[in-house]
Amino acid sequence: MPPEKLGSETTTVAAGPEPVLAPGHNYATISDKIAAVPLEVGWPRFWIVGFTITFSIVMMLLATITWLLARGVGIWGINIPVGWGFDIINFVWWIGIGHAGTLISAILLLLKQQWRMSISRSAEAMTLFAVACAGIFPLLHTGRPWLAYWMLPIPTVMSMWPQPRSPLLWDVFAVSTYGIISLVFWYVGLIPDLATMRDKARSRFGQVAYGALALGWRGSARHWNHYEMATLILAGMSTPLVLSVHTVVSFDFAISLIPGWHTTIFPPYFVAGAIYSGFAMVLTLAIPLRAWYKMQDFITMKHIDNMCKVMLATGWIVAYGYLMEAFMSWYSGNFWELFMMKNRATGPYGWSYWMLILFNVLIPQVLWLKKARRNVALVFITAIIINIGMWLERFVIIVTSLARDFVPSSWGMYYPTKYDWSMFIGTIGFFLCLMYVFVRLLPALSIFEIRTIVPRAEKGGSH
């Protein structure tokens, strides 16, 4: 559908601050272009290839889990003293990734940032899928996942209760609440767009399926009245929720006495790291999405530029965290803290610490250059590097501290097995596979929210 010719108005719009929506769009073009991805684009080759690969990886994950259930967690590399290996590293990594989605949909909504609108939907989907991947690990790490209900406060014949003074139980509540509320927020955001899909679908199945999910939404002014308030309330609640989740995750470490874990800087430093890795993952997903589905009009260079700036800022908070860890271990004068830092940097896992500094602190500084932020390929590579760097951060924290704690007689090295790797890679495949399904079935960008940022001059005018 050709965009309406607007001549001079279009130029006026482009002359202002850089728009978050390419000029020339009106309500109709936005709706048609985004809704066409699930309805008309069909089965492009990149989708089939990508889905097939990621789905095969999901099969590998299922095979690993089956073997794990048959043989127990001994097939992983964990043992005493490193009882938290890849499973907890991956759990924290995935949960952290999810946080950017909530930040974009909730915190940036409260801050009235218009650029969030075209990336919020896919970022929220990313949150949901990342939380799903995260949840797999602690569940299987319990060793007997069929008894997971013991973690819930339900009366049983054993008349035993979970321990509410333990951060591990806080984690159960924080992560499950986070997963549920993220789903609610995502669904509420989808309702008006599902109505658009219902009205545009040509097949009977599409009309019925989208129609059922849209609940009969008709865009009445009275509906919007309730709807806008619901969005605002959910955003207001998700904001402290997302900060609480990674804070509670950091408590899992900070409340213990292990050197390198027992520190008060963990909550803010974990939250910043979560947002850092989450934005890296949003970019990792958004860059191929916009290229494959030609969404450059909606996910503009301005979006990529802004996300790079957020990464730069949170990256510095994380770097400050690394610096403070090192400083406090020296300043505390505590023998074990001093040893922990020395061991972290020069011990058997020293390579991981310096790779972490390289990946998370040094390389991302390239984003200071505007030219670098405008180079999509470079941004994509940097985002991947940050993803790896944030994974290394959790590896450094968990493994180096556990491998060498207080007494040398209790030291021990940790080596992941092939099952650790197939679990980890398996969840990456699961995550990407879900993203492929999501993009194929639902509008990947929030149509109605992008309508609200159409500049006044291009709202369509009279016919």
Place this chain on the structure above:
Amino acid sequence: MRKPLYGLIAEFAAPEQLVYAAGEAHSEGYRKMDAYSPLPIEELHHVMHIPDTKLPRFVLAAGLLGSIGGFGLLYWITVINYPHNVGGRPLNSWPQYIPITFETTVLLAGLTTLVTMIALCGLPMPYHPVFNVPRFRLASRDRFFLCIEAEDPRFDLQRTRQFLESLHPHEVTEVEI
């Protein structure tokens, strides 16, 4: 015999026209009407005098219930049902209950937001008379509609149609039930 009418619906091309039309209809005395748009339009609430949504009070009640219930549960577990003396520490160690209390608050309030919002909108409602208008499917794309319902005491097929025509709509259609 004529089919019973739900009302008359006028189609507009721009949100400003819909806001103007809804304001005119309200000053004309029409009350049983609704405006339909593909995006939220804040001005509509003012010109149509739509009362503020009652959603927040439900959410507040649920949040309070969630926090009292969450804290109460933990208190009951640790102090009443399963007291466990750990080196003489107090049983009611309330600071350690705060994280879970916060989560149950958000959980209950969030779920209530969803359920109440849907209920206040009168959804799910698969059938509604306005869906009988063929062009209404554009209400979720780029068109704006104002429907004056036949139940309104001032509704009169001729006069209401004339009134709607005077607002320069794209077209005015009868909505069948």
